[in-house]
Amino acid sequence: MIRFVLTVVVLLSLPLSVRAEVEIQEVTSDRGLTAWLVEDHAIPFVALEIRFRGGASLDAPGKRGAINLMTALLDDGAGDLDARGFARETEALATGFGFDVSDDALSVSARFLTENKAESMALLRAALLEPRFDPDAIERVRGQVLTGIRADAKDPDSIAARTFDRIAFGDHPYASSLNGTEESVAALTRDDLLAAHRAVLARDRIYISAVGDITPEQLSTLMDELLADLPAEGAPMPDRVEVAIPGGMTVVPFDTPQSVALFGQPGLAQDHPDYFTAIVLNQVLGGGGFESRLMSEVREKRGLTYGVYSYLAPKDFGEVYLGSVRSANDRIAEAIAVIREEWAKAAAEGITQEELDDAKTYMTGAYPLRFDGNGPIARIMVGMQMLGLPIDYIATRNERVEAVTLADVRRVAGDLLDPEGLHFVVVGQPLGLETTAGN
Amino acid sequence: MLRLPVFAACLALLPGLAPASDEAVSTFLLDNGMQVVVVEDHRAPVVQHMVWYRAGSADEPKGSSGVAHFLEHLLFKATDTLESGELSATVARNGGRDNAFTSYDYTAYFQRVAADRLEIMMRMEADRMRNIRLTENDIETERQVIIEERNQRTESNPSALFGEQVAAAQYLNHRYGAPIIGWMHEMQTLDMDDALGFYETYYAPNNAILVVSGDVTPEEVRRLAEQYYGVIPANPDLPARIRTEEPPQTAERRLIYRDARVAQPYVRRSYLAPERDPGAQEAAAALTFLAEILGGGTTSYLADALQFDSQIATYSAAFYRGVSLDDTTFDLVVVPRPDVSLQEAEDALDAALAQFMTDGVDLAQLERIKLQIRADQIYARDDVDRIANRYGQALASGLTVEDVQAWPEILDAVTEEDILQAARDVLDRRASVTGWLMREEAIQ
Numbered sequence: 001m002i003r004f005v006l007t008v009v010v011l012l013s014l015p016l017s018v019r020a021e022v023e024i025q026e027v028t029s030d031r032g033l034t035a036w037l038v039e040d041h042a043i044p045f046v047a048l049e050i051r052f053r054g055g056a057s058l059d060a061p062g063k064r065g066a067i068n069l070m071t072a073l074l075d076d077g078a079g080d081l082d083a084r085g086f087a088r089e090t091e092a093l094a095t096g097f098g099f100d101v102s103d104d105a106l107s108v109s110a111r112f113l114t115e116n117k118a119e120s121m122a123l124l125r126a127a128l129l130e131p132r133f134d135p136d137a138i139e140r141v142r143g144q145v146l147t148g149i150r151a152d153a154k155d156p157d158s159i160a161a162r163t164f165d166r167i168a169f170g171d172h173p174y175a176s177s178l179n180g181t182e183e184s185v186a187a188l189t190r191d192d193l194l195a196a197h198r199a200v201l202a203r204d205r206i207y208i209s210a211v212g213d214i215t216p217e218q219l220s221t222l223m224d225e226l227l228a229d230l231p232a233e234g235a236p237m238p239d240r241v242e243v244a245i246p247g248g249m250t251v252v253p254f255d256t257p258q259s260v261a262l263f264g265q266p267g268l269a270q271d272h273p274d275y276f277t278a279i280v281l282n283q284v285l286g287g288g289g290f291e292s293r294l295m296s297e298v299r300e301k302r303g304l305t306y307g308v309y310s311y312l313a314p315k316d317f318g319e320v321y322l323g324s325v326r327s328a329n330d331r332i333a334e335a336i337a338v339i340r341e342e343w344a345k346a347a348a349e350g351i352t353q354e355e356l357d358d359a360k361t362y363m364t365g366a367y368p369l370r371f372d373g374n375g376p377i378a379r380i381m382v383g384m385q386m387l388g389l390p391i392d393y394i395a396t397r398n399e400r401v402e403a404v405t406l407a408d409v410r411r412v413a414g415d416l417l418d419p420e421g422l423h424f425v426v427v428g429q430p431l432g433l434e435t436t437a438g439n
Numbered sequence: 440m441l442r443l444p445v446f447a448a449c450l451a452l453l454p455g456l457a458p459a460s461d462e463a464v465s466t467f468l469l470d471n472g473m474q475v476v477v478v479e480d481h482r483a484p485v486v487q488h489m490v491w492y493r494a495g496s497a498d499e500p501k502g503s504s505g506v507a508h509f510l511e512h513l514l515f516k517a518t519d520t521l522e523s524g525e526l527s528a529t530v531a532r533n534g535g536r537d538n539a540f541t542s543y544d545y546t547a548y549f550q551r552v553a554a555d556r557l558e559i560m561m562r563m564e565a566d567r568m569r570n571i572r573l574t575e576n577d578i579e580t581e582r583q584v585i586i587e588e589r590n591q592r593t594e595s596n597p598s599a600l601f602g603e604q605v606a607a608a609q610y611l612n613h614r615y616g617a618p619i620i621g622w623m624h625e626m627q628t629l630d631m632d633d634a635l636g637f638y639e640t641y642y643a644p645n646n647a648i649l650v651v652s653g654d655v656t657p658e659e660v661r662r663l664a665e666q667y668y669g670v671i672p673a674n675p676d677l678p679a680r681i682r683t684e685e686p687p688q689t690a691e692r693r694l695i696y697r698d699a700r701v702a703q704p705y706v707r708r709s710y711l712a713p714e715r716d717p718g719a720q721e722a723a724a725a726l727t728f729l730a731e732i733l734g735g736g737t738t739s740y741l742a743d744a745l746q747f748d749s750q751i752a753t754y755s756a757a758f759y760r761g762v763s764l765d766d767t768t769f770d771l772v773v774v775p776r777p778d779v780s781l782q783e784a785e786d787a788l789d790a791a792l793a794q795f796m797t798d799g800v801d802l803a804q805l806e807r808i809k810l811q812i813r814a815d816q817i818y819a820r821d822d823v824d825r826i827a828n829r830y831g832q833a834l835a836s837g838l839t840v841e842d843v844q845a846w847p848e849i850l851d852a853v854t855e856e857d858i859l860q861a862a863r864d865v866l867d868r869r870a871s872v873t874g875w876l877m878r879e880e881a882i883q
Binding site: 040042043044045083084087088091092094111113139140143144146147150151152153154155156255256257258260289290291296299300301302303304305306307326327328358361362363364365366367368369371372373374375 | 482483484485515523524527528531532533534535536551552553579580581582583584585586587588590591594595699700701702703736737738743746747750753754774776777803804807808810811813814815817818820821822824
């Protein structure tokens with residue numbers, strides 16, 4: 001029942017002497033499905049993660065929102081069970097299923113007790129292979145999606161994100177909300193949902209990981225029973241998008257006391273040779289926590305905001321480098337001026353040796369802390385597979401961080417950070433800010 | 440209220456519903472009255488170190504709402520031995536994460552870090568329990584930060600503004616009626632004396648609970664705790680936690696909040712309800728089930744009645760927060776479909792509640808919920824920080840270790856009659872608050 005098992009033992013080095021051990025096995029089933037497994041029989045349950053690459057970006061032309069609605073309906077009636085029957089069954093098994101879709105993947109998260117494995121997987125199989133898309137369920141969930149779309153239209157964060165995506169991604173699916181519009185969602189038919197299902201849930205784009213009380217043999221059987229009957233191929237992947245963001249400012253008037261600003265510029269792909277250096281640079285410039293330059297200058301010294309961040313956002317088919325800040329309407333202009341200054345200063349001068357050392361200690365020390373439970377480990381492993389990382393990546397990751405030099409950061413800061421090219425989208429009634437020409 | 444915003448919140452399936460059986464939990468007291476809880480999990484070399492103070496927004500003096508949360512922010516400034524920001528920088532330099540949060544009944548500080556760094560965390564946390572040194576510049580700057588935090592969480596969010604009004608209407612005489620973050624006009628006046636007054640009164644070992652979870656032993660925690668916390672003298676003048684109580688509610692209260700930013704109008708109903716009391720958690724246990732049965736998701740009674748059978752609502756839910764020092768609330772929410780008015784939604788809600796009293800509890804549903812609670816005892820072992828949080832929250836809210844450990848059995852013993860009695864006692868419209876969140880009316 002099992003074709004191939006490859007085991008890699010990975011030691012997670014913590015600072016000083018402490019070590020954590022994650023033993024990842026690559027399991028290949030009879031019917032050719034592959035998963036990464038961490039076997040751990042300490043607690044009698046299993047976390048299972050499945051991803052289908054492409055996600056909501058595979059919406060057919062004119063059908064924006066179909067894949068999102070399809071995903072929301074997967075467990076809303078499947079096989080012999082209607083929506084409520086399916087929910088009652090999952091409760092009776094104390095099983096949890098999560099279905100979600102993003103720009104790049106449809107994700108399935110499952111958690112089940114060892115003693116309920118067979119019944120839980122039968123339910124999940126029904127949701128993945130035999131969703132019913134009953135007309136009453138479609139109307140009920142369509143109503144919920146439309147409620148969300150209307151709420152987003154009055155939410156400053158969503159307005160900012162939509163506006164920025166339109167500027168950054170042109171006519172690519174990334175440019176529009178995966179929820180669709182009121183019009184596009186209202187027009188979706190049951191056939192559209194069936195087509196969306198065929199487009200996304202296929203074996204040629206699947207990634208699987210499991211952690212917990214399960215052996216490689218059991219996982220192999222489970223994968224074949226659960227997933228091998230999916231169609232071999234789905235819809236072709238979207239094209240890459242050439243991100244071209246003009247520098248400047250777009251103000252979206254909205255009557256609220258605090259402005260929301262989303263800012264960004266073109267980013268770096270995760271497989272770019274400078275990606276790790278860029279991550280270290282960003283940790284210093286605007287990464288999480290109180291220690292970044294942006295937090296220090298905008299919040300700690302000036303009290304202009306509750307939070308300011310920047311982060312690299314590499315999607316599968318296009319990359320941006322983003323940040324956000326919120327300040328009262330009469331203070332947002334100052335917050336933005338400080339951010340622009342910090343962007344320019346880092347571009348011109350890089351960072352200091354002390355900042356580099358602190359960022360490395362933080363990043364290498366914090367990495368093992370992520371592996372704190374079956375579910376989190378399963379999600380990390382499925383993410384690694386989607387990025388095409390090697391199975392021993394975990395052991396080498398901190399070395400890659402350590403290898404970054406001050407000269408590397410200075411060079412990448414100069415190449416990557418583009419203070420003139422930074423574009424701010426501001427939603428609110430910001431004093432002293434106006435949309436720049438050409439936007 | 441967190442000092443630092445976080446991107447994702449974790450919602451447990453059944454918050455607060457898990458158990459003691461397989462948990463490696465130890466508890467003890469230091470000589471100065473500081474309570475200690477240790478939850479062991481040796482699967483990964485990581486610890487979470489938390490200190491909870493039995494002091495939250497409901498303990499604030501009148502006129503300085505928000506000072507508990509303001510002080511929480513200020514505890515990241517300088518002490519006798521640490522520079523401003525040095526504590527968080529030290530945690531980060533050790534590969535860890537830290538943050539803090541304030542609620543009605545408690546304020547808590549925590550770090551998550553490699554297990555061999557526990558001592559550094561304790562040394563710094565013990566230091567700021569007594570030794571903060573604030574400047575007027577700290578007060579000015581950080582006050583701006585909490586005002587921006589209120590702007591972000593509340594002023595920018597019609598639902599949050601509405602929730603404040605509902606709570607204020609619910610509590611006539613108890614401080615749960617004031618928001619944790621504070622009323623804006625009072626936040627603007629918070630000063631050094633307000634912050635230090637709260638600090639001197641409540642930040643002391645005999646008002647604190649240390650909770651350490653992860654790869655540690657109780658012996659190691661005791662040794663370090665005695666060294667760093669044990670040397671801090673108790674505050675002999677710690678006031679008893681006696682607050683003004685609510686009078687009996689004798690009039691139905693109704694309110695309408697209008698805001699142009701509202702995309703989705705909805706109805707919210709709130710009833711005053713008993714909380715989990717030490718040695719007397721049965722009524723709260725029944726209410727916990729009532730919330731789950733009425734509004735806990737797709738299979739709940741209200742979802743059946745309002746989302747499936749009549750399709751009046753796009754969403755319905757019930758909430759009950761049992762861990763609370765004083766009387767808490769039982770809340771219902773109905774979000775109507777766009778073509779359904781708020782009056783129709785409210786009428787449908789009341790009709791469904793009345794029908795529930797006639798129909799009684801679906802025993803199969805009750806059994807499923809109990810089974811999930813038992814299963815959660817297994818799942819909880821994968822996340823000991825959640826167990827640690829549960830102890831911290833309960834102990835800071837007037838419960839004992841025994842209460843926390845008895846809770847799963849008390850839940851398991853709840854019967855249909857207990858649940859219906861709790862419903863009869865609490866779901867009395869004459870003692871309720873009903874709020875409508877509405878759009879600004881269009882000007883013709």
